[in-house]
Amino acid sequence: MRYADITRRLAGLGGAKWDVHIKAKALRAQGHDILELTIGEPDVPTPKALMDVASAAMQAGRTGYSDGRGEPGLRAALSERYSQRTGRPISANQVMCFPGTQTALFSVMMGIADTGCEVLVGDPMYATYEGVIRASGADMVPVPLRPENGFRLAADDLAARITPRTRAILLTTPHNPTGSILTASDIDAIGELALAHDLWIISDEVYEDLIFDGETFTSPLSRDELSDRVIVVSSISKSHAAPGFRSGWCIGPEAFTETLLPLSETMLFGNQPFIADMTEKAVGDGSDVAHDMCTRFAARARHLEHRLTQGCDLKVHTPQAGMFAMIDVSSTGLNGNDYALHLLEHAHVAVMPGTSFGSTLDNWVRVALTIDDDAFDTACTRIIQHATQLQLETA
Incomplete structure (x- = not known):
C-alpha cells in the first residue's frame, strides 16, 4: 500500500529517541530499583x-x-x-x-x-x-x-x-x-x-x-x-x-x-x-507552584554539580532555568548514548543521551531534576560510583 510523503519524512523520529527511557520503564515494571531522570514531568500534582x-x-x-x-x-x-x-x-x-x-x-x-x-x-x-x-x-x-x-x-x-x-x-x-x-x-x-x-x-x-x-x-x-x-x-x-x-x-x-x-x-x-x-x-x-519548583530544581542542579565535582571527573553544565541539567561524560571514554545505556544497566539510573537532542551533545547526557531530594542524592551517588568503576576498568 502507498503512504503520504509525510510518513517518510517523519520515519525514525518517534520512539527511537526515547529508547533509554523505554528500557528504564520496562526494567522498573519488572521490579528493578530504577531511578528515572529522563522525562521532564513536574514534581508536584496539578493544583x-x-x-x-x-x-x-x-x-x-x-x-x-x-x-x-x-x-x-x-x-x-x-x-x-x-x-x-x-x-x-x-x-x-x-x-x-x-x-x-x-x-x-x-x-x-x-x-x-x-x-x-x-x-x-x-x-x-x-x-x-x-x-x-x-x-x-x-x-x-x-x-x-x-x-x-x-x-x-x-x-x-x-x-x-x-x-x-x-x-x-x-x-x-x-x-x-x-x-x-x-x-x-x-x-x-x-x-x-x-x-x-x-x-x-x-x-x-x-x-x-x-x-x-x-x-x-x-x-x-x-x-x-x-x-x-x-x-x-x-x-x-x-x-x-x-x-x-x-x-x-x-x-x-x-x-x-x-x-x-x-x-x-x-x-x-x-x-x-x-x-x-x-x-x-x-x-x-499566575502559578502557585512555579516558584517552589524553581527553588527545588535549582537546588538539585547545584547539588548535582557539587557531588559530581567532588566525587568524579564528570562535568556539569549548571542550568539557568527549567527542569534539566547536562553532564559532559567524555571523561569516561564513552559517548552519551553508550554511557546512558551502561549507566542504566550497571547503576540503575536512567538519563537521556544527548544525541536525542542533536549531534552537538554526542558526549553529553541530560538529567531531569524532578525526583525528590533523597532519590536524587541516591542517583548522584550511583553516578559517582559508576564513573569511578569505569575509570578503574579503563586504567
Missing part, C-alpha cells in the same frame, strides 16, 4: 484549584464544540498577560489556542514553511523539533550551540547558515535541554538577522515561569521592531504542573493568526471548553 475549575465547568455543561481560535475568556486572559509583559497592546485576535505547545508548534510550522524551505534551529534542541520542521516539508538546518557560549544561540553561527531558502529561526528560551536563557543582546542580534533576511522568529517559551533566582528572561515578542515576524508558543504544562491537560497557545501578528485559522480549524476546530476555563484561571492568577 486542586485548577482541577476544580475544570470539573465545575464540565458539570456546568462546558463540554460542547468550541471556538476555533480558542475560547473568548482564555484569549482575553492571554491578551492581558502578554500586553502586560511586552508593554504594548496584544489583542485577543493575536491569540490562538491549541492542545499543548506541541500542537501549536506543529500548526505554526505548517503555516509558515513549505517543501524547499529551511528552518534554522539550535543544536541541541527539544526532541520533537526535527519532526515538526520536516512534517511541513522544510529542511532543518542545525546551528551548533557551543558549551563555551553557555549553549546560547550565537548570531554569527546563525548568519553563516542563512540562505535564500531560509524561512524561519526556531528559538527555545529558556532552553530545553540545556536550561540556558538568551540574553537581551542575543535577542537583538538574532532580531537584526531576521529583519535583514525577512525571516520569521518562532520562540518556544514554555519554561518562561521556571527561571531560577538571579536570572533574567527576554522574549523577542517584547521588541516592537519584530512585532510583525515573531510567533510565541507556550502552555501551562510546566508552569502549572498540568502536562496531561494539553493546553497551549500561540501569539503572533493578526495577519498570521487570520491566515493560520483555516489550518487550525481543519486540524482540530478548537480545544475543550472546560480545559480552556481552567487555563483562563491559570493564566489570570
Whole structure:
C-alpha cells in the first residue's frame, strides 16, 4: 500500500529517541530499583484549584464544540498577560489556542514553511523539533550551540547558515535541554538577522515561569521592531504542573493568526471548553507552584554539580532555568548514548543521551531534576560510583 510523503519524512523520529527511557520503564515494571531522570514531568500534582475549575465547568455543561481560535475568556486572559509583559497592546485576535505547545508548534510550522524551505534551529534542541520542521516539508538546518557560549544561540553561527531558502529561526528560551536563557543582546542580534533576511522568529517559551533566582528572561515578542515576524508558543504544562491537560497557545501578528485559522480549524476546530476555563484561571492568577519548583530544581542542579565535582571527573553544565541539567561524560571514554545505556544497566539510573537532542551533545547526557531530594542524592551517588568503576576498568 502507498503512504503520504509525510510518513517518510517523519520515519525514525518517534520512539527511537526515547529508547533509554523505554528500557528504564520496562526494567522498573519488572521490579528493578530504577531511578528515572529522563522525562521532564513536574514534581508536584496539578493544583486542586485548577482541577476544580475544570470539573465545575464540565458539570456546568462546558463540554460542547468550541471556538476555533480558542475560547473568548482564555484569549482575553492571554491578551492581558502578554500586553502586560511586552508593554504594548496584544489583542485577543493575536491569540490562538491549541492542545499543548506541541500542537501549536506543529500548526505554526505548517503555516509558515513549505517543501524547499529551511528552518534554522539550535543544536541541541527539544526532541520533537526535527519532526515538526520536516512534517511541513522544510529542511532543518542545525546551528551548533557551543558549551563555551553557555549553549546560547550565537548570531554569527546563525548568519553563516542563512540562505535564500531560509524561512524561519526556531528559538527555545529558556532552553530545553540545556536550561540556558538568551540574553537581551542575543535577542537583538538574532532580531537584526531576521529583519535583514525577512525571516520569521518562532520562540518556544514554555519554561518562561521556571527561571531560577538571579536570572533574567527576554522574549523577542517584547521588541516592537519584530512585532510583525515573531510567533510565541507556550502552555501551562510546566508552569502549572498540568502536562496531561494539553493546553497551549500561540501569539503572533493578526495577519498570521487570520491566515493560520483555516489550518487550525481543519486540524482540530478548537480545544475543550472546560480545559480552556481552567487555563483562563491559570493564566489570570499566575502559578502557585512555579516558584517552589524553581527553588527545588535549582537546588538539585547545584547539588548535582557539587557531588559530581567532588566525587568524579564528570562535568556539569549548571542550568539557568527549567527542569534539566547536562553532564559532559567524555571523561569516561564513552559517548552519551553508550554511557546512558551502561549507566542504566550497571547503576540503575536512567538519563537521556544527548544525541536525542542533536549531534552537538554526542558526549553529553541530560538529567531531569524532578525526583525528590533523597532519590536524587541516591542517583548522584550511583553516578559517582559508576564513573569511578569505569575509570578503574579503563586504567
